[in-house]
Amino acid sequence: MDKTFLSKSRYCSCVQCVNILWLSKYKPEFGEVESNDSTLETGRKVGELAKCLFGDYKDVPVDENINKRIEKTEKLLQEKPNIITEASFIYDNNFCSVDVLKNDSDGVEIYEVKSSTKIKDIYIDDVAYQYFVLSNIGLNVKKACIVYINNEYIRGKELDINQLFNIEDLTDIVLAKQNEIRDNINKINEFMQEHDSDNQPESHLGKNCFDPYPCAFWDYCTRDLPKPNVFDISGMWKSVQFRKYDEGKVSFEDLENEDINPKYLEQIDFELYEREPKINKDAINSILDNLNYPLYFIDYESCQYAIPELEGTKAYQQIPFQYSLHIIKEECAEIEHKEFLGESNDDNLIRTFAESMIRDMPEDGSVIVYNKAFEATRNKEIGEMYPDLKPEMDRFNANMVDLMVPFRNRDYYTKEMEGSYSIKKVLPALFPNDPELDYSELSLIHKGDEASNAFLSLKDNPPEKEEIIRALLEYCKLDTYAMVKIWEKFIEVTE
Template sequence: MYHISDLRKYLRCPRLFQLSFNEKSTSFNPYVRLDQQVTELAIEKLKIDDYFLGVVNDEPDKALDAMNNYDWIVKGRFEYKNLRIKVPFLHKNEDGWNLYFLFIGNFPHEDDVLFYTSTVWVLINNDINIKDINIIHLNNEYVREDELDVNKLFVISNHFYNAKNNKASNVKELIFRKMRDYSSILSKMNNLEENELVEPKRVKACTRFGKCKYYDDCFNEEKIEDNSILTLVSSQYKHHMYKDGIRYLKDVDLDRLEGSRKQYAQIRADENGGLFYDKFGLSLWLSKIKFPISFLDFEWETFSIPPYKGMKTYDVLPFQYSLHILDENNNITHKEFIGFNDTRLDLINNLINDIPLEGSIMAYNGNAAEKLRIKELAKSFPEYKKQLMNIHSRIIDLQFPFDLGLIYDTRMKGQYSLKRIMSVVDEVGYDGLEIDEGMKAVYNWRFVDRAVNNEEKEEIIKNLKLYCAMDTYSMIVIYRWLKKLVVK
């Protein structure tokens, strides 16, 4: 039996389908937090009181039988040609059924219709007459008050949205226009299951929706050398060059080079034996940094449904920060904050109290992260706007010299994360930390936040603090490294 996710994987890459189908499913930790049962909220929105509720492992006939006795079918399971689907809502009308999809996002886009078309394909092949199709999705304009207002939280829409989030095609029209007969694909999937594993082939699908989880296994990427041509960033032709026998950055084919500053720094680093830095550019950038320097890092959670007053759908909630302060005499002090539930006011007050009134504030990727978070907090709590925007105005992004190609070390292997750069400058770095990357921090915080009285709480808080503090400590190490290079 297959699910739509299997079909999606097969269409992306048959080998991906084979590998994931044979893998034991592990529990999935979503990037975005969803505490409320969205189906229950949507039931409230649709004002349904009497309904059949499908559950996991239902026989496919169960929902079909229930259609004789109920006007509403919720989460009904149906099957056709071995493809099993779960249908959010079906509502009986005079001469057929209205179908409601449930999309837990703000804008269901028309370029991702496989889920919708394959669902309708199974339904009509079960002789269900679909009269109308709507999508229930989240309302991006809704701002929560004290209580969640389900009527305002959702929008019921009969159209998809385009890339600019403007109204686009009619849902029913597009689904019927794009729907195909999936029988032959399903039978190919069936045959493939019994066959040998398909050989890996580097195609756009390997990286198009983010790097495929099997990429390193398929192409031995972890084993590539530091100065391999395959580490060249934003390069359309690196794989072609590799295929043509070009192995190293310094041997790059200039006719097939986009020529960005980052690429230039990479090539120069290889030519120099591993390290390149633009002494003048780096000195100029460093000269703008004023003592005391505050190294700041936030951790935050993203909620699909706003949990607290003043929040919108997909708003983020900063729950922790670490702050290392470096003064002119090389003294370091450390301050930190971690909170649970609605942390916003406590975090603001602590931050305003902890951060020096003067000097630069350094954050890695701070333009896209810490600056944004502070702006959001200032918007939600205008009474703190002045102090928060003062902090905002002093933030300098430590990623800037790396992004601008002012420095590159081939040991970075084309990766620009704080952790990767730290591993170049300090061998120990994040090694041995229980929590050693951002999403792990979020999952651990989520675990404690949901059950504040659990026994592991203190241990998790200790590990969260160690991780966040390592981020700001790493920034000091990297800052000192850059300083040392320019005085050489």
């Protein structure tokens, strides 16, 4: 039987779990994941920008077939010294293309570009595999490096790509891994020869199902487990879940007498025995007693740029671009609604956001949020970026009340929350079958990352721009309306 064709991404999948390769070949329909266009786009933009670190370069088009790419690479290799991007090579059915290849007269240097801010072990496997392929076809590989994002760099008026990227020389580590690469490739080939389409390998669930990446075949590999099971316990560390799984404690019945965190036992108990809601009126009253009119129910949406677009920001900094604000000025007053949605090309987006918020929340009432850490951190960052706005940001933070606390502390808990205190779980648990509070009823945007991607997409002025803006406003408005309803629910259950 032919040896398995490996690419660097297939090789890296096999480092995680060799079953991934078998399942991708014979049962790909069970591993389909929603492609996240914005992640791919981020990777593409970072890759393109990093190429500029090396001066003029010649590109091997990735949309050509493999033979043409290899042929073109061979030609470009003759023109040394030069820089070749996407240079493509094959050795004994092991294929790779190198993001940036420095082709000197005395050898080559490999540069693998990552849009991450840290070097992960899997990146080292990736570069070591490239080193293996290139050195085995006879190239003198002088250096093997990773180019990744420096998230300490604060962008000035102009972007300085030399500061934005870190380059780490991994040659020694990669060299030390060469025997391991050969062994792994042999094992992969043997494994695929032993297991044809009729001979499915056994799944061995373990930590590697989520490390370094959540495996797309998780649902398939766990299809025969009882429901709910140890992996449905909210907040339990993966290492503990796998330990229990290995001990044969899988179903909630298996786990109900285990020596585990009381919160996990409570989730199990509520779900196994259909318990009635638990409500600690004193704890909820202490939140209500702390509120002062006007009540400002506010929620931010934010996005992150791998390549910082705004002066004074870092890579992947959370950039607040939108808020929704429901206001109740005094007892029994009508609910008012205000909102802000920034322009994606506003160079002062963060300041515009903050100034609008200051105008909309002029008085010293309670600033009510759900998950205080997020909004409070954004306010702190705004204050650091714009010292003149700091007193107002500090004021908001000092007046902040977190509606999530009773749910996090299990002072208010129902079995439908399934151990979680996320608003997306809490809301349907408190208001089942209420279409007005159902995120799935919204068009286009149903969760935070979709909002962030939608905002980022506005930069390209898409034809559906108006529809996206409407969806963003509707989504964020539901977040704060939901908070008003939760507050009303607190009053109702404590009466």
